[in-house]
Amino acid sequence: MPTFNLKINNQTHTVEADMDTPLLWVLRDQLELVGTKYSCGIGQCGACNIHVDGNVMRSCLLQVSQAEGMKITTIEGLSENGDHPVQEAWKDIDVPQCGYCQAGQIMTAAAFLEKNPNPTGEEIRNAMNGNICRCASYNSIEEAIKVAAEKLS
Amino acid sequence: MSTSDKFTFSRRSFLKTSALASGGMLIGFNLFNACKEEAKMPIDLSQLNYNDFNAFIKISPEGKVTIFAPNPEIGQGVKTSMPMLIAEELDVLWEDVYVVQAGLDTENYKNQIAGGSQSLRQNWEPLRQTGATAKQMLVNAAAARWDVEASTCTAKQGVITNANGETLGYGDVVLEAAQLEVPEEVTLKEPQNFTIIGQETANVDIDKIITGKPLFGLDYKEEGMVYASVLRPPAFGQVLDTYDATAALTIPGVIDVITIGEKTRKYFEGERTSWTAKLSQSDKVVVIAKSTWDAIKGKNALKATWKQDSEVENSELHDEKLMGILDGNKFRTRRKDGDIKKAFAEADKILDRTYESPFLPHNTMEPMNFFASVTPEKVRLVGPVQTPEEAAKVVSGLLGRDLEDISVELTRMGGGFGRRLYGDFVYEVAEIADVIKKPVKMVSSREDDMSTGVYRPAIKYRIAASIKDGKVTGYHLKEAAINGNMYGLIPNFFPAAAIENYQVDTANYKSNITTGAWRAPYTNFLASAEQSFFDELAEELGVDRVKLHMDLLEKAKSNPDPKIEYSPERLQGVLKLVVEKSNYGNTIAEVYQGLAVYYCHNTHVAEVADIVMTNGVPVVKKVTCAVDCGIVVNPLGAKNQIKGGVIDGIGHTMYGELTFNNGEPQSNNFNSYQLIRMGQTPKVDVHFVKNDIAPTGLGEPTLPPVGAAVANAIYKATGQRLTKQPYMNNLQAEKVVG
Numbered sequence: 001m002p003t004f005n006l007k008i009n010n011q012t013h014t015v016e017a018d019m020d021t022p023l024l025w026v027l028r029d030q031l032e033l034v035g036t037k038y039s040c041g042i043g044q045c046g047a048c049n050i051h052v053d054g055n056v057m058r059s060c061l062l063q064v065s066q067a068e069g070m071k072i073t074t075i076e077g078l079s080e081n082g083d084h085p086v087q088e089a090w091k092d093i094d095v096p097q098c099g100y101c102q103a104g105q106i107m108t109a110a111a112f113l114e115k116n117p118n119p120t121g122e123e124i125r126n127a128m129n130g131n132i133c134r135c136a137s138y139n140s141i142e143e144a145i146k147v148a149a150e151k152l153s
Numbered sequence: 154m155s156t157s158d159k160f161t162f163s164r165r166s167f168l169k170t171s172a173l174a175s176g177g178m179l180i181g182f183n184l185f186n187a188c189k190e191e192a193k194m195p196i197d198l199s200q201l202n203y204n205d206f207n208a209f210i211k212i213s214p215e216g217k218v219t220i221f222a223p224n225p226e227i228g229q230g231v232k233t234s235m236p237m238l239i240a241e242e243l244d245v246l247w248e249d250v251y252v253v254q255a256g257l258d259t260e261n262y263k264n265q266i267a268g269g270s271q272s273l274r275q276n277w278e279p280l281r282q283t284g285a286t287a288k289q290m291l292v293n294a295a296a297a298r299w300d301v302e303a304s305t306c307t308a309k310q311g312v313i314t315n316a317n318g319e320t321l322g323y324g325d326v327v328l329e330a331a332q333l334e335v336p337e338e339v340t341l342k343e344p345q346n347f348t349i350i351g352q353e354t355a356n357v358d359i360d361k362i363i364t365g366k367p368l369f370g371l372d373y374k375e376e377g378m379v380y381a382s383v384l385r386p387p388a389f390g391q392v393l394d395t396y397d398a399t400a401a402l403t404i405p406g407v408i409d410v411i412t413i414g415e416k417t418r419k420y421f422e423g424e425r426t427s428w429t430a431k432l433s434q435s436d437k438v439v440v441i442a443k444s445t446w447d448a449i450k451g452k453n454a455l456k457a458t459w460k461q462d463s464e465v466e467n468s469e470l471h472d473e474k475l476m477g478i479l480d481g482n483k484f485r486t487r488r489k490d491g492d493i494k495k496a497f498a499e500a501d502k503i504l505d506r507t508y509e510s511p512f513l514p515h516n517t518m519e520p521m522n523f524f525a526s527v528t529p530e531k532v533r534l535v536g537p538v539q540t541p542e543e544a545a546k547v548v549s550g551l552l553g554r555d556l557e558d559i560s561v562e563l564t565r566m567g568g569g570f571g572r573r574l575y576g577d578f579v580y581e582v583a584e585i586a587d588v589i590k591k592p593v594k595m596v597s598s599r600e601d602d603m604s605t606g607v608y609r610p611a612i613k614y615r616i617a618a619s620i621k622d623g624k625v626t627g628y629h630l631k632e633a634a635i636n637g638n639m640y641g642l643i644p645n646f647f648p649a650a651a652i653e654n655y656q657v658d659t660a661n662y663k664s665n666i667t668t669g670a671w672r673a674p675y676t677n678f679l680a681s682a683e684q685s686f687f688d689e690l691a692e693e694l695g696v697d698r699v700k701l702h703m704d705l706l707e708k709a710k711s712n713p714d715p716k717i718e719y720s721p722e723r724l725q726g727v728l729k730l731v732v733e734k735s736n737y738g739n740t741i742a743e744v745y746q747g748l749a750v751y752y753c754h755n756t757h758v759a760e761v762a763d764i765v766m767t768n769g770v771p772v773v774k775k776v777t778c779a780v781d782c783g784i785v786v787n788p789l790g791a792k793n794q795i796k797g798g799v800i801d802g803i804g805h806t807m808y809g810e811l812t813f814n815n816g817e818p819q820s821n822n823f824n825s826y827q828l829i830r831m832g833q834t835p836k837v838d839v840h841f842v843k844n845d846i847a848p849t850g851l852g853e854p855t856l857p858p859v860g861a862a863v864a865n866a867i868y869k870a871t872g873q874r875l876t877k878q879p880y881m882n883n884l885q886a887e888k889v890v891g
Contacts, residue, residue: 001405018405018446025446029380034372035365037567038445039518040599044823047518075365082364090363094355094789097797099362100369100518100567129832132823134518134568136800137793138834 004068008033009077015064023067024048024059027074035075035103039132046131049104050074056111075103078110086110089148097135105131109145117152119145167279168286169194169206170331177213178327181206182283210239210287216311216324218243219251232565233357234786235276241349242284242341245311245323252357254563274755274849285339287330294330295321310348344784344845353789358565368565370522370536373594378524379408381585381595382448384438384455385605388816389666390465392435396457401440404454406447412436413584420551420580428607428667429547432577434462439585445596452598463665465816468511468611471635474662475613478633479507484658488644491654493619496627500619504693508616508682509877511810512635513609513671514818516828519567520602521578524594525586527552532559534583536594537566537573544576548583571670575607600821608811609671610635610664614682618690619654625690625705627654630683636668637661642718643675646752647683650714651705651721666813672801673853676753681806681878684749684861689874698748699732719752726842727759727779734840735761735777744774747865749858755849757781757842760799762835762862764870771867771884773803773835778855780839783846791851796837798855804829806860807881 001016006023008031015030022041027033027050036059039047043058050059051073078084086109096102105128112119112127119127124145133141168182171194181194183206195201201209201221211219220236236252288308295313296303298321305316311323344350361368386392398410414436417429424430440451497503523536532554538544541561549556566573582595597605612634619627628648632639637659644657671677691698706728709721728750731737737746743765750759763775776799785791808827812819820826864875867884877883 021446025444028372029444029446032367032374033365034367034374037369037519038371039520039567040823041449042599042822042824045518075363078364082360087363091355091359094353094359094793096356096359096362097793098518098566098568099356099358102362103365106363125832125834129830132518132828132830134516134570134801134828135793136797136804136829136834138800138829138831139796139837140793141831 002065004064006064006067006072007070008072009074017064019063019065021064022060023050023062023064023072026064027059033074033076037100037103039101044132045101045104046108047101047104049107049131051107051111054111054114056108075107078107084110085151086113086144086148089144089151092147093140093144095137095140095144097137101131101133105133105141109141109148113145113149113152117149119149121146168283168335170290170333170335171196172328172331173198173211176328177211177324178331180210180212180283180287182208182210210243210283212287212291212323212327214324214327216245216322217249217251218245219253221253233354234790235280236357237349237354237786238276238280239284241347242281243288244284244308247349247352247354249311254565274847277847281341282339285341286336289336289339290330290333291323291326293333293336294326298326298329350784350786351788354787355789369519369567370524370564371519371567371596373524373535373564375524375526375592378592378594379589380442380445380448381582381593382440382442382445382452382598383413383581383595383601384440384452384457385601386435386459387604388459388465389431389664389813390461390463390816391459392462393438394458394460396438396455398438398455400456401451401454404442404447404451406443407440407451408443409441409589410451410455411439411441411585411588413439413581413588416551416584416587417580420547428575428669429577429580431665431667432605432607433580437581441585441589441593448596449598466664466666467814468812471611471662471664471813472509475611475633475635476507478660478662479613479615479631484631484660487639487641487657487659488649489656490649491627493627493629493654493656496619496621496654497617497629500621500626502620502693503617504620504686504690505615505617506686506689506874506876508614508678508685510612510678510681511812511878512611512666512668513805513809514603514606514811514820514826515568515570515572515671516603516826517566517568517570517572520599521572521597522595523579523582524592525579525582526592527583527586527590530558532583532586533562534560534579535562535564536579537564538576538579539566539569539573540576544579547576547580551580552583552587570672571609571674572607574670577607599823603811603826604818604821606818607667607669609674609677610638610668612638612678614679616682616686618652618686620694623694625652625694628652628656630657632657632659632679634659634661635664635666639675639679643679645716645718646676647709647719647724648705650712650717651709665816672798673753673856676751676857677802677805678857678860678878680749680751680753680857681860681864682876684751684858685864685874685876688747688861688865688868697738699728699738702728702750720757723757723781723842724750724752724759727757727781730779730840730842731759731761731777734779734838735763737761745866745870747862747867747869749861749865751854751858753857754852754854756851756854758854758858760855760858760862762859762866764863764866766870771863771870773833773863773866775836775838776803776859776862777838778840779842780851780855781842781844782851782854783844783848785841786848788841791841792839794851795839795855798851798853799837799859800829800834802856802859803835803863804833806863806878807833808879810879810882
């Protein structure tokens with residue numbers, strides 16, 4: 001089985017996997033980075049969102065072979081102590097209900113605010129439209145992103 | 154019941170203490186049932202025995218409190234709100250409280266179940282009594298040390314103070330307290346003295362959630378664990394005929410391919426109609442692999458043939474059958490007041506409408522999964538299930554093992570919405586582990602999850618009202634549902650007692666498609682139908698919608714009926730509040746408002762939806778929600794639940810639909826099944842009716858009315874009365890007038 005060198009959260013990991021294995025399952029089953037969640041497996045829900053070279057990407061659609069050489073960040077590596085402004089804002093607002101989708105929501109929001117630190121409500125809603133929250137914590141997510149934007153400015 | 158009653162029954166019956174070998178006091182208690190006389194408290198935390206006590210509190214010599222919370226967390230916040238009740242009466246700082254999810258290891262524990270928004274309501278008294286009892290014992294220990302009367306001492310925020318102003322921390326006296334008799338009587342706080350209850354309290358797992366720590370069933374892992382992916386029949390009514398695993402077994406990482414099903418089928422032998430029996434008619438082919446991905450790939454490579462075991466049904470058949478039931482006269486009458494026949498015969502006018510709704514899957518974000526390890530000594534089950542006790546019982550039966558051999562450890566659940574009340578996935582993984590003798594986790598893919606569910610049944614209602622001299626004289630509700638939907642208490646909801654001649658009839662069509670509880674079971678569609686009907690009825694009568702409701706509730710007040718479930722006063726209260734807060738009835742240009750008011754799951758709710766028309770499409774901009782749930786234990790969690798329920802309700806009434814063709818669900822992932830997204834989400838504005846009534850739950854009651862609030866608003870905008878869900882599929886664009 002081929003091996004791949006992956007740069008994840010500033011660490012290099014060597015993993016053995018089939019070429020077509022989604023990065024999601026390498027993260028979860030091999031590297032025990034289980035913060036990245038499986039929910040649909042077809043890029044519809046955003047629960048598995050990670051950062052690849054600073055861009056949000058669905059890890060269920062990214063094959064491990066494509067991920068080599070890229071700078072990958074998962075929720076575990078977003079901040080050292082869980083204190084990224086977006087994480088802090090999530091805490092301030094107490095966003096999660098079941099909590100399952102929230103890592104994906106946070107990763108999407110963090111990358112979005114990096115590019116647009118002063119978003120309008122409409123821009124937030126567009127940016128977050130790819131992430132499903134089945135508990136429908138959308139009001140709180142929107143509010144938390146506004147709080148995070150303030151923290152960043 | 155008053156919230157400050159003295160409880161004089163024996164504390165000993167439900168609570169015992171011990172001094173921990175490692176230091177500190179351990180309190181074991183049983184909610185809902187007494188401890189066994191012979192039940193012994195452990196002195197070592199690793200020996201916590203949930204056979205004898207269903208929850209524990211540890212108070213350390215440092216005064217820190219650890220609560221082993223008994224109820225499964227599915228996102229409704231009980232892992233936070235239930236410990237808040239204990240901490241309130243124990244009178245400690247919330248910052249000093251830690252909460253650990255307790256596992257299940259008991260045949261005695263009857264209420265370790267999350268469903269029906271009941272966790273908080275049923276535990277309101279017992280959990281506070283437990284906290285108050287522990288506090289009293291600590292005070293008694295301090296008083297004994299000072300050699301003063303306990304009644305001269307007070308305790309607050311973990312510190313006991315005597316009349317001389319001397320103080321002792323809880324931790325200072327835990328060892329002595331653990332040796333004392335359990336007091337026979339304790340006094341609970343008056344609501345105005347609450348310091349934790351009523352405070353906005355963040356979810357106790359928030360740090361783990363936002364940093365991605367393992368919490369959920371799907372995150373659970375053990376040394377040597379393998380993964381299982383299960384191939385189930387693609388259609389309801391089919392069972393496995395043959396299969397070929399050759400290709401699957403060539404996939405690297407695939408360890409084995411086995412079949413399961415016989416044990417579960419035997420256990421439910423003779424049953425054909427229960428959800429368990431239906432989901433276990435067929436053998437299932439299981440791919441065992443080294444990783445989840447290998448297991449999924451292996452399953453996709455299986456070749457199987459299926460044979461018909463019972464009828465394979467289409468949605469058209471369901472529509473036809475349910476409509477046939479409504480047109481017929483074979484019903485079970487659930488409640489009958491007066492004489493509707495007479496009322497309808499004498500009416501000046503009759504309003505008669507039919508409302509229709511489809512099947513709905515639960516679609517929890519975390520698909521069904523469970524871990525099992527079966528050894529000659531033990532059967533260990535770990536994962537997300539809302540009914541651990543039932544799961545343990547069935548697994549014991551189907552594996553032929555003593556119940557004492559079975560343990561269930563609960564993980565946090567990535568959503569429930571009713572789906573995890575049904576433990577089919579636990580039975581599957583137990584059978585798998587029993588065959589392969591290795592620790593194993595069964596993981597359903599999204600496709601598996603959506604197409605082998607326990608769905609909210611398709612339901613149709615026909616509601617008719619008779620009008621005489623401008624008054625409503627009769628009301629007749631008929632329900633036709635796949636496999637049935639209503640239960641005995643619903644006919645005692647509004648408008649029972651508010652309309653003189655009143656009848657509720659139900660009938661069902663028996664289908665082999667599995668159906669069951671879905672968030673706000675029984676009422677999730679009934680409220681939409683009923684509250685849309687009342688909107689139209691008010692229009693037909695030419696009276697103001699709010700006035701019609703207020704008058705009917707007034708009638709219910711003047712006609713006291715001990716059987717009715719709702720409180721007319723509390724319904725009036727939420728109605729008044731929502732009208733005030735939403736400015737309902739005061740026209741704002743291009744904003745159309747719809748109202749609904751409803752009682753279910755012990756909570757009273759009124760909602761107003763504001764919609765605007767954008768490019769001919771109705772967009773819900775805001776929902777104002779007035780809620781009477783009694784004392785609000787955790788306003789932060791409560792608002793989350795309320796907003797979530799409202800938005801979830803809008804999503805499903807507007808877009809949710811699962812249809813069947815030849816027994817096969819026609820959607821199996823989020824590309825063919827639409828869940829509401831942020832762009833479609835209104836702002837939800839929440840208001841509470843303030844009172845000191847014991848709290849009721851919020852996981853469900855805000856969902857049912859919102860469908861009607863939206864439909865009534867859409868009517869104002871477009872002139873269309875929507876009666877068939879999902880509304881967006883049934884909105885005729887050419888009729889748009891807004």
